[in-house]
Amino acid sequence: MKVLAFSTSNSKNSINKKLACYAAQQINNADVSLIDINDFEMPIYSEDREKESGIPQLAHDFYNAIGSTDSIVMSFAEYNGSYTSAYKNLFDWTSRINMEVFQSKPVIMLSTSPGASGAQSVLAAAKNSAPYFAANVIDAISLPNFYDNFNEVKAIVIDRAFNERLLAAISRL
Template sequence: MKLLAFAASSSSKSINKQLATYAASLVDGADVEILDINDYEMPIFSQDREEELGQPEQAQKFFAKIGEADAIIISFAEHNGSYTAAYKNLFDWTSRIDMKVFQNKPMVLLATSPGPGGASSVLAAAAGSAPYFAADVKASLSVPSFFDNFDMEKQQLRNPELQDKLKSALALL
């Protein structure tokens, strides 16, 4: 299985990237590719820019990466209850190539934050809208209080209940 994983965050210290990377490592036998959405940075989307630029190479490459994958893990950072601007912009540009951005790929959606909410607002929005963009969402999981539940030294969940939930979710891919 070719597994694509990434954080919907542009932070160089992204806890969501740590979570996505860890989750991907739990999928036995998977050929894992971890993307950094900073590699796909583009001007802020608008119809005017689209008329001027067409479909940027970064959006085309991102769409191709999704197409090459057998399954996808995304971990969402939450900015003011919603998507990060970096992810939303990448998604907007990519959706102009094809509204079926996720190309019917099986997906596990994750989210985490330092606080007890675990970025659950953005996770709910993502899980609710993803099927409209041809995502086969198999499961979603919020990890609250990241620094309490994730061992930074070992780079793994330390909470057994969350660990079991994550493994169950990944087994659906």
């Protein structure tokens, strides 16, 4: 099984990237491709830019990366209760290729933050909008208090309930 894993954060030290990587590694016999959205940085989307220059190749590359995989593991960073601007821009450009951005792929949506909310606001928004963009959401799971629940030395989640729910979601891929 080919798995595409990424974080919606453009931070080089993203805790959501660590979580996405960990989750994807729990999938047995998976060929995991971990991508960094920094590699897909484009001008801010606008209708005017699209009319003048068309859709950037990087949006096509991201869309094709989704298309060439069997499933997706993505972890949402939350900025001020919403999507990061880096992800929103990438998503906006990609949706101009095809509104079915996720191409009916099974998706495990994750989120985490240093605080107790675990970025649940953005995770709920992503899950609720997913059907409009052809995402087959297997589960949406938040990990609160990242630094208390993730052992960075071993790169593992130590929260038993999270791990049980993650493995249950993986079994439905």
